[in-house]
Amino acid sequence: MAPRERKKATPATAPAPATAPVPSARHGALSEVRIHGLGAIDDVTLDLNPGLTVVTGETGAGKTMVVTGLTLLFGGRADPGRVRAQGRAGVEGRLVLPPDSPVWARAAEAGAEADEDGSLILARTVSAEGRSRAYLGGRSVPVGVVAEIAEDLLAVHGQTDQLRLTRPAEQRRALDRYAGPAHLELVEAHRAAHARWRQLAEDLERRRTQTRELAQTAEVLRRGLEEIAAVAPQPDEDTALDAQATRLGDADALRGAADEARLALVGDTTGDLGGGEDLPQDATTALAAAQRALAASGDPALVALAERLGDVGAVVADVGVELAGYVADLDADPARLAEVLDRRAAITTLVRTYADHGAGVGGVLAWAEDATDRLSQLDVSDEALEALTASRDAARAELRELSERVSAGRTAAAEGFAADVGRELAGLAMKTARVSFAVTTDLESPGPEGADEVALLLAAHPGAPARPVHKGASGGELSRVMLAIEVVFAGADPVPVMVFDEVDAGVGGQAAGEIGRRLARLAGEHQVVVVTHLAQVAAFADTHLVVDKAPDSGAGVTATDIRAVAGEDRVRELARMLSGLSDSDTGQAHARELLAVAGQPQ
Template identity: 50%
Template sequence: MIESVHIEDLGVIQEADLAFGPGLTALTGETGAGKTLVLTSLGLLLGQRSESTVVRPGASRALVEGTFVLTPGGRAADRAVQAGAELDGDLLIASRTVPAQGRSRAHLGGRSVPSAVLAEVGSGLVSVHGQADQLRLRSSAAQRAALDQLGGAEHARRCRDYATAFRAWREAAAALARWQEGAASRAAEAERLRAWLEELEQLDPRPGEDVALEAEAARLDHAEDLRRAVSRARGALSADEASQTVLEPDVVALAAGAERALDTAAGLDPALGDLAAQVRQIGILAADAASELGDYLASLDADPVRLSWVQDRRSALRGACQRIGGPQELEDVDALLAWGRQASARLDHLDGPQDAGSRLRADLTGARQELEQAAADLTGARQELAKQLEAAVTAELEGLQMRGARLVVELTPLAEPGPTGAETVALLLAAHPGAPALPLGKGASGGELSRIMLALEVVLAQSETDPQEAGRSGPAHGRTFVFDEVDAGVGGRAALEVGRRLARLARSHQVVVVTHLAQVAAWASTQLVVLKEVDAARDGAPTTSTRVVPVTGQDRVRELARMLSGHEDSEAALRHAAELLAEAGVAESLT
């Protein structure tokens, strides 16, 4: 619950302190006095968006500080502790500073936090309802939320289970659709790979074959040139029998002659023996080289048929590197063979996804079955909740001077399950016996919408309690409900019954109501009056400020009289105000 709120330089409020006790607090005052700013201050504490326009003219910043009483171990207390806030027993202090320029700052329990944290903590403490909520009550989503709220924590779990099943079903359907969309492209890819691999198998290239063929082609293409060059080299090293008639000596013969000369001279000078050995080695090396050149000549054959085959083979390999594998040409035969290994593995994968398709279909079937079961559970629970909500709200409407009116909860099955269930939820109003049940947007006036919303809140209040607070040690503090002119369009006896319902709700929760009706304010255990004051002109410019003061005793009677007639000193209005207070007090003690 909210214990107190301190406000500085917020709009026309220069400084104000509001003490909210347990039970029902009524916030009253003339139109335009600044009651909306009090709600704005609560909104800032609850993490709502801030604007610099709320800062009082001439001030550097607006400040709102609130003290909340929490249930130890409750959801709001746990979230505050997670954010690093420090609690003073069961008290939590939150503040929001809005500068005239720049971004706002939020603090929770002495720690700077994002405003979103205030919203998370505040959502577990306070519910704010205004005239905009009456419009939202006409939406299908708000009506479904109201029905589901009646089921409390257990039904909330059921809704989450359905949402989880629905997401799983949608994801399974999307996965199968993606697989099916890719089936045609996979088939085309497999066909291309299969054709290329068949061509590669027929070609049967060997690693490095293109390099070897290139060298062989060069030899075959220049066989005569090679023969002449090698023959001259061999003849220079060691003449064969055919060349011994040539007068030119060869290296082997020259080395032999030099060796003999040195051997003879070595008898005169032994030092020449080493040189003779070196010359002998030259002769041996020349003879070996000549022998190898002879072997090369023997293998060298100008074979036009072989050359033609080699050139055709090289052309076939180059063509395969250009065609196979896609638009980018492969570098060589080794790259072609590597592509073949990868393509074979890819084809195995493409030829085997029938198992994947079967698995995806099985997943979708299983997800659909789970969704249908979750939908059946949720629909059955909603049907029971619909009966309870119809009976409870209809009874409340009877007390709110809508005798004969009846709430109807209509559940319409959907052709296919949706994100929130297998049916739509609509709240209808039969305005009087025999009248058709019409949607709230068509069958209810503004005043009736106000009373329907209040009746719903009274009925749903029991499900608003934090489920984590059940069974906790220490005091449990009910939720805070803030109503902004929930009595709009209501008057007379109906207004008195609105006050009675708010007072009844305030027995288990803290309730704050902004009202223009004395019949409602009379039921409050605490009444705060928002007063606008215009100070004397300073330098020719008067200043306006707002105060918030509690009223008790005769001051409260005069405030109620003002609300009734506009004249706080009217004898008739004063008597009526006193009667309202007496009736509210006696009625509250009897209800």
């Protein structure tokens, strides 16, 4: 069967050349996403450009499936109810990342490799039974690995996806980023100081509560170190003793072998056998006779061989001298043999007691080194506990001083941050909303990030009490608060890809245009994908994708098609969004006016 042809949403404008600067891809960007078998989507490929991409279409056409697909691709929860009838859904994406992106290091740890063009390929599949698999750089990986990478790549902001904003820890991190690099360095110093203090405090508590057990352990270690020190083994001494014991134990046999070989090579040079006996001819005598005979022949070839025999004779003589030295040095003293055997037995006992199997003396020495280190941590004497208490108190004092400085930095930054977010909200149909930070400090119970609990509060209208933002805002308001924060952090947030799902819900008129303007500003530093139903927002897009319902001629069911629009096609789509009639002259005139306004310098 022929492969199914994939529908492709061709970009309305050509992508920037590879050599051209791409502002929104500074930290990375998605260049292509393929979605198949997900919800109403049969099989489409989206070519995503840097900048602002908007996704529009009729209600129920499947716009949300684009967001669902991106969320699934980056480790989101797999919902088998979204899988089409064929039984398997999948999303594939191509990431373009700078060489210094931290994502590359994590991907390499997972065994992923870059594609031929230097991009990183992600993929995710979900079956109708709920089974899910993730792939990174051609390797199957746990979904958790992709989700971990997504923390540095993607932020999804929608009606029900405001998780980052609702977490107090994330609100504290946002405030720290706003306070600036010097403050972030202070927070890092606090984190290190907290780790030191906790380690000292836990060590002191352990020594105090486990005095008896630690003392017993320390005594065992001391006894072992004393036994080892009494023997004082040297590296590789066991091997040397084995060789020495063998030589001492077999001295007579070794002497006989060496003497026999020496006599065969050079004869009796000691006179021990007497001069009157007939001795067999030795090798040096035979070689000398052969050399004289050849040298006397006068033939050049034989003379050359005589010279070579002279060299051989010299080697044989040297070996004879060395054998004589070996015999002279050979010690057959039984007392020395007993001494060596006793030393070897003592070392063998140490090896059996303190070394792993086969480790020898090296294992004993390693145990002694480790025991010395452990013993320094098990000292429960009054002097040791007093010294450790002093170290803990000094670390606590340092931590408190850092906590106070971190808290002061957050308190100072909170007012400015809230004011900046409030100014952004004023242009997002939330003019009367008031944003503030509640910084609660408990210097007696600091955590790694400081002694502060930070809460982002929102008073949605005059007279309303300031409440935690996820409790005091509706879904649309929460999305706009998130948008306002992202705009404030446009140049600082390292997340390269941001997705907003209908952040303009419940907004219209001038406020809608302001949302589009702010999203366009955000897209100067990030790749931004927005699902919207407002023409005022869509007019600011660099790439405009339209989701259409299209009959599936094969199965007779509704399917989704995604196409990129530009020129007059885009004007007609904006007119449809404005008036519900794509061919309305009034609607088209208004659409051209929106495009003209959006095209003006920001």
